[in-house]
Amino acid sequence: MRQKLPLAAAGLLGPATSVVVLMLAAPLALLFRDSLNRFDVTELMIETVTAANYTRFFTETFYWEVLRTTILVAATVAVLCVALGLPLAWRLARTTSRWKSLMMLLVILPLFIGSTVRTVGWMILFARNGMMDSVAGLFGTRVDLMYTTTAVIIGTLSVNLPFMVLTLQSVFEGIDDRLTEAAQGLGATPSRAFWRVVWPLALPGVMISAILSFILGMNAYATPVLLGGPRFQMMAPLVFWEFNTNSNWPFSAALAFILMATTLLLTSLSNFLVPRRYRA
Amino acid sequence: MPEVFSRRTLLAGAGLLAAPALIRSAHAEETFILGTWGGDYQRLQMENIEKPIASKLGIASVVDVADELPRVAKIMASRRLPRGQMDVACVQAVQAYSMAEAGVLEELTPDKVPNIAHVKAGLGMTCFAPHIWSPQILSYNPERVKSPPTSFAELADPKYKDKVGFPDVNYFYVMMAASLYASGTSTDFVKAKELLTKVNANGLHLYPSTDAGGPPFKSGEIDVGVMWLARIAMWQNAGIPVAAAFPKEGCILYVSGMVVPKNAPNKKAAFAYINAMLEPAAQIGFAEHMGYLPTVTTATLTGKVAKQLAMPDPEPKLMPPDFAVTSKALPDVTDWWKKTIQHV
Structure with a gap:
């Protein structure tokens, strides 16, 4: 029976692996092949093998600036998500209130709405003569947040925060509360117990949550388009612009690959932010 | 069995x-x-x-x-x-x-x-x-603009500083309109780029969709712009204070x-x-x-x-795009627009 086990394992893993290969690896391979093709106005895409699309990206300042903006927005949102999500997740994990389920529901409620619809809500708030502007008008000032970086960050934050809270909450739930009690029993103050006991244990989970938010931010599309407007440039809208407006599929494919590679690289590097002894 | x-x-x-x-x-x-x-x-x-x-x-x-x-x-x-x-x-x-x-x-x-x-x-x-x-016309708010604009070049006039705007999706037709003013043809994109750079410097507002181009006339964000005559009729029917002015140099046709x-x-x-x-x-x-x-x-x-859709008398010059040129020029103009006009 023991000898048959690897075969059985292969049988169990086979279907899922095949689906992943078919649904993820194959399209990626096709996309990569397209990124090596050449664009033509009439033919749209001419089969060849050239690195011109990648060279174009790395030799033009414009594209570097778009990538920089994308990373800055994604990183800012990730940091804000940690700052805002951490206390909320901690409170949710430790509360014994009978309203805990309701509180959890409130956190995930925004996920019930599509991100585009949610963004339209922000547009109503941010628009000139919108809700915020009208309230500010009562105090003799104006709030014109529409088509600004701040609007994009707030919008993306609202999309990512529930993911962050849910992940962190489960991380904190997994840390035994008796460890804190033990630390306090040995003379640590509550804050010292948190930072010296809970925080190191939670750090890998916090990092994963931040990475999740970062990845979502790097690939944000609807929010930058609707709240940032045509002048706000991020990578995902740029991929779509090249694909849809310019019909330049090879360059669009190269942009998609660069975005993926950058996200993977930064995600891998972020692992070094966690001290080795605390890594999962 | x-x-x-x-x-x-x-x-x-x-x-x-x-x-x-x-x-x-x-x-x-x-x-x-x-x-x-x-x-x-x-x-x-x-x-x-x-x-x-x-x-x-x-x-x-x-x-x-x-x-x-x-x-x-x-x-x-x-x-x-x-x-x-x-x-x-x-x-x-x-x-x-x-x-x-x-x-x-x-x-x-x-x-x-x-x-x-x-x-x-x-x-x-x-x-x-x-x-x-539909002809491309100059759109304006008749409540705030008492003398309607007469040519595309007025969009670069400092009197409309920060009050000019149009949907970004129409960029190629706007470029052709600028060319029509600057050269009398719809295909001089060198002159069009010069004029659009001035319009951009005049505080141009760009909107992400055609529909998003109407409400700013009502909110007072913009006073003048470029649009299709058809869309002006739709906006008027929706209660937006906007009117059409036919530019003296003529209209590009959508x-x-x-x-x-x-x-x-x-x-x-x-x-x-x-x-x-x-x-x-x-x-x-x-x-x-x-x-x-x-x-x-x-x-x-x-x-x-x-x-609503009547042409003025005498009828303005109505110019369909020069398709042989535009189809070839589109990628270059699109790239320029992305990197120059959209990019702050």
């Missing part, structure tokens, strides 16, 4: 099960694939072309909703297949020209589409049936219509649908609900819509 069903029994059973579908298809309407935009345009196609005219001919559309360029890309990508994925594709004239150049479109002649004989001069092409058209790919699976239905689209009743329906002008000489507008 005992044989429960013989092969013959199974075949007979399958035949019986399939019979209703086979009988139904013999009597059902003939379907064709219609590649079109969604929203109001698709709804009005259904209300003005399909339900009242095309369905009586026994044809019904299966709608493939997408943006224009993915639709074009789909036709181009499948052009070598014997059987294409679309029978009728709705595209702008600029795209139709490029596709015709690539040799992927069926010619539309009066023997295939009788109503094509009534198409107004300058709007159609060999492989393109124009559906709607022309949109339909094409049939060479490998369309059901060309007969495609031709019948396009013929229905060119019927006067269908054309007038679009003018009344969407503000676009009829493309056939047989359709005459009356009443409120005729007044």
Whole structure:
């Protein structure tokens, strides 16, 4: 029976692996092949093998600036998500209130709405003569947040925060509360117990949550388009612009690959932010 | 193992099960694939072309909703297949020209589409049936702008500092309008770039969609812009304080219509649908609900819509894009727009 086990394992893993290969690896391979093709106005895409699309990206300042903006927005949102999500997740994990389920529901409620619809809500708030502007008008000032970086960050934050809270909450739930009690029993103050006991244990989970938010931010599309407007440039809208407006599929494919590679690289590097002894 | 069903029994059973579908298809309407935009345009196609005219001919559309360029890309990508994925594709004239150049479109002649004989001069092409058209005009808020703008160059006038705006999606037509002012032709993009750079420096507002270009006139964010006459009529009907001014240098024409790919699976239905689209009743329906002008000489507008869409006297110079040039210049202009005008 023991000898048959690897075969059985292969049988169990086979279907899922095949689906992943078919649904993820194959399209990626096709996309990569397209990124090596050449664009033509009439033919749209001419089969060849050239690195011109990648060279174009790395030799033009414009594209570097778009990538920089994308990373800055994604990183800012990730940091804000940690700052805002951490206390909320901690409170949710430790509360014994009978309203805990309701509180959890409130956190995930925004996920019930599509991100585009949610963004339209922000547009109503941010628009000139919108809700915020009208309230500010009562105090003799104006709030014109529409088509600004701040609007994009707030919008993306609202999309990512529930993911962050849910992940962190489960991380904190997994840390035994008796460890804190033990630390306090040995003379640590509550804050010292948190930072010296809970925080190191939670750090890998916090990092994963931040990475999740970062990845979502790097690939944000609807929010930058609707709240940032045509002048706000991020990578995902740029991929779509090249694909849809310019019909330049090879360059669009190269942009998609660069975005993926950058996200993977930064995600891998972020692992070094966690001290080795605390890594999962 | 005992044989429960013989092969013959199974075949007979399958035949019986399939019979209703086979009988139904013999009597059902003939379907064709219609590649079109969604929203109001698709709804009005259904209300003005399909339900009242095309369905009586026994044809019904299966709608493939997408943006224009993915639709074009789909036709181009499948052009070598014997059987294409679309029978009728709705595209702008600029795209139709490029596709015709690539040799992927069926010619539309009066023997295939009788109503094509009534198409107004300058709007159609060999492989393109124009559906709607509208001149590009200068839009302004009549409550705040007492003397309407007279030329495109006024958008760079400091008196409109931070009060100029239009939808970003119309960038290529705006470039042609700038060229028309600067050179008298629609294709001098060097001069157009100079003028647009000045307009941009005057605090140009760009909006992410055509619909988003109307409310800023109401909120006071902008006072002047560039738009289609058709859209002005729609905005006026929606209560937005906006009016149209015809630039003295003339107007670039927006022309949109339909094409049939060479490998369309059901060309007969495609031709019948396009013929229905060119019927006067269908054309007038679009003018009344969407503000676009009829493309056939047989359709005459009356009443409120005729007044809203009337040309001034004398009629301004109306200039369709020079398709041979525009289709080649598009990638360069698009790239420049992205990196210069959009990029702050």
